[in-house]
Amino acid sequence: QQQVKQSPQSLIVQKGGISIINCAYENTAFDYFPWYQQFPGKGPALLIAIRPDVSEKKEGRFTISFNKSAKQFSLHIMDSQPGDSATYFCAAREGTSGTYKYIFGTGTRLKVLA
Amino acid sequence: DVKVTQSSRYLVKRTGEKVFLECVQDMDHENMFWYRQDPGLGLRLIYFSYDVKMKEKGDIPEGYSVSREKKERFSLILESASTNQTSMYLCASSKIGTGGGHTQYFGPGTRLTVL
Numbered sequence: 001q002q003q004v005k006q007s008p009q010s011l012i013v014q015k016g017g018i019s020i021i022n023c024a025y026e027n028t029a030f031d032y033f034p035w036y037q038q039f040p041g042k043g044p045a046l047l048i049a050i051r052p053d054v055s056e057k058k059e060g061r062f063t064i065s066f067n068k069s070a071k072q073f074s075l076h077i078m079d080s081q082p083g084d085s086a087t088y089f090c091a092a093r094e095g096t097s098g099t100y101k102y103i104f105g106t107g108t109r110l111k112v113l114a
Numbered sequence: 115d116v117k118v119t120q121s122s123r124y125l126v127k128r129t130g131e132k133v134f135l136e137c138v139q140d141m142d143h144e145n146m147f148w149y150r151q152d153p154g155l156g157l158r159l160i161y162f163s164y165d166v167k168m169k170e171k172g173d174i175p176e177g178y179s180v181s182r183e184k185k186e187r188f189s190l191i192l193e194s195a196s197t198n199q200t201s202m203y204l205c206a207s208s209k210i211g212t213g214g215g216h217t218q219y220f221g222p223g224t225r226l227t228v229l
Contacts, residue, residue: 009154034217043118043204043220044157089156099164100145100208101172102218106156 003027004092006105013112019077021108023090026071030092034102035064035075038087047088048075080112117141118221120205126227133192135224137205144210146188147218148172148180151202163188164210195228202226 005024013019023033034049050057050064050073057064063076077084090105121136139146147162149172159172161180169180177199181189188207192199202225206218 006156036220041222043206043222045220046217049217091157099170101147101159101162101170103159103173104149104157106154 003103004090004105006090006108008108009106010109011111013080013110015080015082015112015114017080017112019075019080019084019110019112021075021088021090021110022072023074023092023105024070024072025092025103027092027094027103028071030094030103032093032100033064033066033073034091034093035062036089036091036104038089038107040086044089077110080110082112082114085110085112118205118207118219120203120221120224122224123222124225124227126229127192127195128229129196131192131195131228133195133226133228135190135192135203135205135226137188137190137207137221138186139188139205139207139219140186141207141209141219142185143207143219144185145208146182147206147208148178148188148190149204149206150174151204151223157204160190195226197228200226200228 035047036044037047038044061078066073088108091102118139148160149157163169163182179191202223204223205221208218
């Protein structure tokens with residue numbers, strides 16, 4: 001049972017376009033929602049994260065939109081660049097301080113065409 | 115910079131062998147994690163540890179065990195490797211903390227093939 005559902009599985013976007021990746025969750029106890037970026041041959045790296053009391057967070061070209069009532073959150077990449085081509089994972093955190101663990105989505109492979 | 119290192123990038127083992135995957139972090143992080151990454155399944159948590167000699171089962175612990183004798187080192191053990199354990203294994207570490215981002219830092223991964 002997938003606790004964090006991510007879509008689409010793959011995405012192709014033209015350079016300069018907007019990439020949008022969506023995630024949905026069921027567990028209302030999740031309290032922190034990071035997005036990770038993974039390049040081939042590398043481990044995932046934190047890209048941007050949001051708490052459920054905030055509806056939007058922006059860092060440069062990357063924006064997370066969070067809809068608590070719908071239990072959905074999404075990553076928007078504005079002005080997508082070929083260097084953004086990577087696999088993106090959403091995640092959700094559960095647990096208590098010191099024993100947190102993360103549930104990851106299944107990943108989205110993004111390809112930005114030059 | 116935080117550094118998480120894994121002992122091997124690629125590993126090939128035979129069915130039934132005992133396999134050790136080692137992970138070391140250099141930032142004095144309390145929490146360490148082992149995941150496996152498979153296409154279409156994302157990252158799935160195998161085990162995690164929030165202190166030396168402490169361990170917690172993740173979502174898919176069957177067929178695996180772990181050891182954490184020192185704060186900086188977290189080992190994943192496949193007692194008797196099977197072909198369905200062929201996968202990419204990722205180690206991560208993070209600080210304990212209240213509030214805060216609690217960022218997980220990942221190693222580069224070990225691609226294990228069991229023949």
